[in-house]
Amino acid sequence: xxxxxxxxxxxxxxxxxxxxxxxxxxxxxxxxxxxxxxxxxxxxxxxxxxxxxxxxxxxxxxxxxxxxxxxxxxxxxxxxxxxxxxxxxxxxxxxxxxxxxxxxxxxxxxxxxxxxxxxxxxxxxxxxxxxxxxxxxxxxxxxxxxxxxxxxxxxxxxxxxxxxxxxxxxxxxxxxxxxxxxxxxxxxxxxxxxxxxxxxxxxxxxxxxxxxxxxxxxxxxxxxxxxxxxxxxxxxxxxxxxxxxxxxxxxxxxxxxxxxxxxxxxxxxxxxxxxxxxxxxxxxxxxxxxxxxxxxxxxxxxxxxxxxxxxxxxxxxxxxxxxxxxxxxxxxxxxxxxxxxxxxxxxxxxxxxxxxxx
Numbered sequence: 001x002x003x004x005x006x007x008x009x010x011x012x013x014x015x016x017x018x019x020x021x022x023x024x025x026x027x028x029x030x031x032x033x034x035x036x037x038x039x040x041x042x043x044x045x046x047x048x049x050x051x052x053x054x055x056x057x058x059x060x061x062x063x064x065x066x067x068x069x070x071x072x073x074x075x076x077x078x079x080x081x082x083x084x085x086x087x088x089x090x091x092x093x094x095x096x097x098x099x100x101x102x103x104x105x106x107x108x109x110x111x112x113x114x115x116x117x118x119x120x121x122x123x124x125x126x127x128x129x130x131x132x133x134x135x136x137x138x139x140x141x142x143x144x145x146x147x148x149x150x151x152x153x154x155x156x157x158x159x160x161x162x163x164x165x166x167x168x169x170x171x172x173x174x175x176x177x178x179x180x181x182x183x184x185x186x187x188x189x190x191x192x193x194x195x196x197x198x199x200x201x202x203x204x205x206x207x208x209x210x211x212x213x214x215x216x217x218x219x220x221x222x223x224x225x226x227x228x229x230x231x232x233x234x235x236x237x238x239x240x241x242x243x244x245x246x247x248x249x250x251x252x253x254x255x256x257x258x259x260x261x262x263x264x265x266x267x268x269x270x271x272x273x274x275x276x277x278x279x280x281x282x283x284x285x286x287x288x289x290x291x292x293x294x295x296x297x298x299x300x301x302x303x304x305x306x307x308x309x310x311x312x313x314x315x316x317x318x319x320x321x322x323x324x325x326x327x328x329x330x331x332x333x334x335x336x337x338x339x340x341x342x343x344x345x346x347x348x349x350x351x352x353x354x355x356x357x358x
């Protein structure tokens with residue numbers, strides 16, 4: 001078996017595509033291809049952009065003098081598929097059909113698997129996706145919502161949470177499957193997951209109305225207030241969804257979704273900013289503490305990750321409230337490119353079997 005693999009990782013965003021090339025875990029280069037609104041305007045749907053974006057990636061590889069002939073695999077960000085268990089999945093026809101039809105919704109991440117397959121096919125090498133946001137490993141008891149027919153959903157930062165969980169498990173001398181972890185990913189949305197037995201057995205739906213509020217999402221709202229909002233006659237369903245995921249949280253209270261700007265406001269003596277920022281930390285801490293009950297208090301570590309984990313003030317406010325439960329570890333940033341690559345490498349090395357999307 002080869003001891004060195006070259007992997008191309010592709011992470012499409014709404015107006016950009018991030019790519020990286022690794023030799024094993026060693027980064028050769030990482031770069032972002034950005035697109036203007038004018039460039040994307042001719043495309044009526046996200047999936048129509050795949051050829052345009054693929055060509056941009058191939059051009060960048062050419063400029064970096066990386067031939068596709070040198071690649072051993074291509075891995076893309078997983079899109080809005082049906083709920084699946086975590087892991088690395090080979091891109092197959094069933095997955096391509098689901099991504100192209102956008103059966104679960106349109107999102108730029110749907111392009112990840114499609115472009116990975118297109119490039120990989122040129123060289124007859126494997127293509128994968130890893131831990132998409134639709135990873136669903138909830139315990140049965142965690143699905144019960146309180147209203148039959150409306151189970152709780154699992155939509156969270158699975159890629160980064162799983163990668164960080166493996167990293168911290170190794171640090172504490174345990175396998176991921178043997179560790180009990182609570183991981184809070186704090187970015188534009190905030191999700192707090194309970195990792196036990198190598199699975200995320202409970203997590204708040206970070207997209208539509210569960211858990212802490214975040215820089216641009218409302219989190220869980222009082223039901224009565226939510227009903228009043230929905231039936232006020234002022235908003236359509238799509239507008240309400242945009243309020244919940246896009247116009248809520250810090251941006252609703254303070255006019256910005258940038259945690260750094262809020263930090264500056266607090267330092268400048270803005271009392272409202274201080275209260276709102278502390279409230280966000282308070283809600284994150286409450287979610288972590290509630291998750292400790294899922295593990296009966298047997299928590300090996302609490303991990304704060306995502307872009308907001310760079311903010312020492314926020315980290316301090318959360319840590320002070322939850323460190324009685326377990327040691328708090330900080331892994332700032334979103335480690336998506338290396339996480340995608342590591343998922344592909346585990347399969348290439350024979351450490352895992354690639355899963356099949358059905």
